Amino acid sequence: MSVKEPADQPTLSDDERRLHELGYAQELSRSMSGFSNFAVSFTIISVLSGCLTSYTIGLNGGGPVIITWGWLGVGAMTLLVALAMAEVCSSYPTAGGLYYWSAKLAKRNQAAWSWFTGWFNFMGQVAVTAGIVYGSAFFLNTWLDLEFGFEVTLGHKFLLFAVLLIVHALLNQFGVKLVALLNNISVWWHVAGVAVVVVVLALKPDHHQSADFVFTEFVNGTGWQSALYAGLIGLLLAQYTLTGYDASAHMTEETHDAARSGPKGIVNSVLISVIAGWILLLAVTFAIQDYAGAQADGVPGIFTSAAGETVGGLLILVSFGAQFFCGTASVTANSRMIYAFSRDGALPASDFWHKINKRTRTPTNAIWLAAGGAFVLTIPALWNLTAYYAVTSIAVIGLYVAYVIPTFLRIRQGEDFQPGPWSLGRWSRPVGILAVIWVGFIAILFMLPTASPVTKDTFNYAPLAVAVVLGGSGLWWILSARKWFKGPKVQGSAEELAAIEDELRAV
Numbered sequence: 001m002s003v004k005e006p007a008d009q010p011t012l013s014d015d016e017r018r019l020h021e022l023g024y025a026q027e028l029s030r031s032m033s034g035f036s037n038f039a040v041s042f043t044i045i046s047v048l049s050g051c052l053t054s055y056t057i058g059l060n061g062g063g064p065v066i067i068t069w070g071w072l073g074v075g076a077m078t079l080l081v082a083l084a085m086a087e088v089c090s091s092y093p094t095a096g097g098l099y100y101w102s103a104k105l106a107k108r109n110q111a112a113w114s115w116f117t118g119w120f121n122f123m124g125q126v127a128v129t130a131g132i133v134y135g136s137a138f139f140l141n142t143w144l145d146l147e148f149g150f151e152v153t154l155g156h157k158f159l160l161f162a163v164l165l166i167v168h169a170l171l172n173q174f175g176v177k178l179v180a181l182l183n184n185i186s187v188w189w190h191v192a193g194v195a196v197v198v199v200v201l202a203l204k205p206d207h208h209q210s211a212d213f214v215f216t217e218f219v220n221g222t223g224w225q226s227a228l229y230a231g232l233i234g235l236l237l238a239q240y241t242l243t244g245y246d247a248s249a250h251m252t253e254e255t256h257d258a259a260r261s262g263p264k265g266i267v268n269s270v271l272i273s274v275i276a277g278w279i280l281l282l283a284v285t286f287a288i289q290d291y292a293g294a295q296a297d298g299v300p301g302i303f304t305s306a307a308g309e310t311v312g313g314l315l316i317l318v319s320f321g322a323q324f325f326c327g328t329a330s331v332t333a334n335s336r337m338i339y340a341f342s343r344d345g346a347l348p349a350s351d352f353w354h355k356i357n358k359r360t361r362t363p364t365n366a367i368w369l370a371a372g373g374a375f376v377l378t379i380p381a382l383w384n385l386t387a388y389y390a391v392t393s394i395a396v397i398g399l400y401v402a403y404v405i406p407t408f409l410r411i412r413q414g415e416d417f418q419p420g421p422w423s424l425g426r427w428s429r430p431v432g433i434l435a436v437i438w439v440g441f442i443a444i445l446f447m448l449p450t451a452s453p454v455t456k457d458t459f460n461y462a463p464l465a466v467a468v469v470l471g472g473s474g475l476w477w478i479l480s481a482r483k484w485f486k487g488p489k490v491q492g493s494a495e496e497l498a499a500i501e502d503e504l505r506a507v
Helices: 013-022 032-045 047-053 053-059 064-091 100-103 110-148 152-172 176-203 210-216 225-233 236-239 258-287 291-343 364-377 385-417 425-445 461-485 494-505
Strands: none
Touching: 013 258, 032 176, 032 236, 032 258, 032 291, 032 425, 047 053, 047 236, 047 258, 047 291, 053 064, 053 225, 053 236, 053 291, 064 210, 064 225, 064 236, 064 258, 064 385, 064 425, 100 110, 100 152, 100 210, 100 291, 100 385, 100 461, 110 152, 110 291, 110 364, 110 385, 110 461, 152 176, 152 291, 152 364, 176 258, 210 258, 225 236, 236 258, 236 385, 291 364, 385 461
16 A cells, blocks of 8 residues: 655655555654664563562572573574564554554454554563563662562562652653663663673672582472472573563554664664573672572572662662663553553543643653553452562563464465565575464463462462453453454554544644
């Protein structure tokens, strides 16, 4: 479909022309560079967040051997998923991302594929925001306890979690330029932060664990008798950390040269995170002084026992800074997905969530839905000791199912698929097939119980949350949405799209 530019209108850039071809006006501010696009995904993956806040999952689920080798194995499979996603992103660089791709790639029942992809993506985005911010609240609570005696409790962690969500939402309201600046700073904070943590843990401890311990020691702290099952549960450490890179796709309407920058942002953020994360995990594992203490207190306990309270407190603060950047970026990506999904009428009260703040050109209402949804999902953390496991499981299941549905549909298209300027060529099909198989495996795995015995304090409510979201969206589809939801909407003709953009430029 070609787009003719209306008379007396500014000349369209290639990005704007392609967005018009996809059916949308340039409502958001296109001011992000390719580096900033990469920075959003790299910040959300955040090895200083995911690796450190979920480290006890690995300590209990297989121990050092799973932390060390499981990370590389999961990283390799995740890179395949990212490569398959990136190819589709190059063809359809729009903020809707995954659900838009499903609508365009499905040969039949396009609206249904789009609907369920979008709802899985929405669930995963909300959950990953919840997991990131709750994990950062734990680090902040530990630091406040060290410095001011603000004891680490479920109630205190939840209070800090709520405050941090509010701060992240407020920062996002100020506009994409501030968010882009914060994400650019975040990249260097992560690079320097990883270096600081690795160097301190290499030089400061009185003794280090042996290489044999780090690369071969197996520990089953799950309560389950099966060593294989315990080790598989431990893979959640790596798989949860390596999530959120769909952010590069959701930010394409705000990125220059989106058809190339978006795919590169997806792939490079995963590749660099796998390398940096492995180095970080090795440093932390070598520095363990007391394994039982590490299982109880997590990485903050490893920091303080290995480096002392003063230096350890500094490492906790450096890690929290990275986690704070990560939380802000996660709210950004989540809000753009909500904005796009509601633009196509797929959320209750879509007109409200789709509204743009004309001054900042940001989806303010969607920002607060992203923060509010994360808050509600994490309420069980007030009494459930393993709520963090559940939130991370929900994030992985929701996001990865949404990641792989367009890949599955792209495989079915075969030669009919029209690649963009960034393509896998002949590798597209084998990469896609492996990605689909892997996601099917982890979607089942991470709904299983993580600890034994299963009680109200250790219950993994991930299956319940998935059932509520999937059941609710499915029931809505059957009773109502299938009659009116037709997939991504076209906002109008070239003249109508230009009129929308003129109204925004006039503010």
